[in-house]
Amino acid sequence: MASVLHFNVFDAPEKPVVGDRPRPFGPPMAWDPMTSTLIYGESDAVLVDPLTTVAEAEALAAWVELHHRNLTTIYITHGHLDHFAGLSVLLRHFPGARAIATPKTVDLARRQPVPFYRKLLPGQLPAVITLPEPYEDEAFALEGHELRIIAQGHTDAPDSTSLHVPALDLVVGGDVLYNQCHQYVAQTTPEIRENWMTALDRLSAFSPKTAVAGHKKPGVADTPQAIGWTKKYLVDFDRLQKETSGERELFDAMGELYPTWAAHQAWLMFGLS
Ligand SMILES: [Zn+2]
Structure with missing residues (x-):
């Protein structure tokens, strides 16, 4: 018989970004707050998304160790x-863990502008950037329970x-889902x-009971309501992009509409299309 699954979410706060400001407006820049999710059974565990910096990954590893499970994937x-x-940390x-991603994710991962990130977060990234292995199947297992990979195409x-973890009525959204954090819409x-x-x-x-966002304001609940909020943000951005003229006006208008959401300024790293 399959064991009972549990999960726990690690919140990493915003971190300052240094280097040249690509835009002359907005508050000091910070990288979006992020999450990593541990799904675990009686003895084994699966971790989703191992964060960015050495400090984050070390803290995450220590937190995973507190669960006393064998991290398989x-x-x-x-x-x-x-x-x-x-990941390398x-x-x-x-x-003993195996790091996996879809073949398309591995392709994108291989093409990431690592020097650009090293400039934004100097001295903070691991010296070695390790890629996950391409994984062809649409699901993998944790103690007899299926974890399903949902291909979502171009989102963030x-x-x-x-x-999707049916046994827990859980979705771990990746960056399809945000939760009270300004979304990376700049180049969509x-x-x-x-x-x-x-x-x-x-x-x-999936009518999930819990929906974990890739980027969320630390401490807020992993509510499936965030699915609707993420969608509304896209609708509002669409509308305001037409109603405003210029990136400054659009930036300010979205800020006024979502004054309590985290990481508005992260947009400015990339500019608004
Ligand atoms: Zn992201």
């Missing part, structure tokens, strides 16, 4: 470097995925946002 939801740069602590990243097109909304509907269709 590390799953990477998408190929943006901030979600897997910490985790693998040093858990040499190309070829993004979410993870109307077509990408359309696909992003379809991806969110896919999460809704």
Whole structure:
């Protein structure tokens, strides 16, 4: 008989970004707060997305160790470097774990602009950036329970995925899902946002009890309501992009609409299309 599964979410706060400011407005820049999720049974565990910096990955590894489980698998939801740069640190602590991602995620991961990230977060990234192995199947197992990989297409990243854990009524959204954190919409097109909304509907269709966002304001609940909030943010961005003129006005208008959400200024690293 399959054992009972549990999960726990690690919140990493915003971290300061240094270097040249690409835009002359907005508050000091910080990288979005992030999450990593541990799903565990009686003796084994799976970790989703091992964070960015050495400090984060070391703290995450210590937190995983507190659960006294054998970490079998590390799953990477998408190929943006901030979600897997910490992998080499985790693998040093858990040499028996296998790091996997979809083949498309591995392709994107291989093409990440590592020097650009090293400039933004000087001295903070691991010296070695390890890639996950390409994993072809649509599911993997934890103590007899299925964890399903949901291909979501281009949302916040190309070829993004979410993870569905039916035994827990849990979705780990990856960056398809945000929670009270400004979304990386800066370089999306109307077509990408359309696909992003379809991806969110896919999460809704699972009727999850819990939905963990890739980026969330630390401490807020992992409520499935965040699926609707993420979608509304895309609708508002679409509308305000048409109603405003210029990136400064659009930036300010979104800030006024979502004054309590985290990491507004992270947009400015990339500019608004
Ligand atoms: Zn992200």
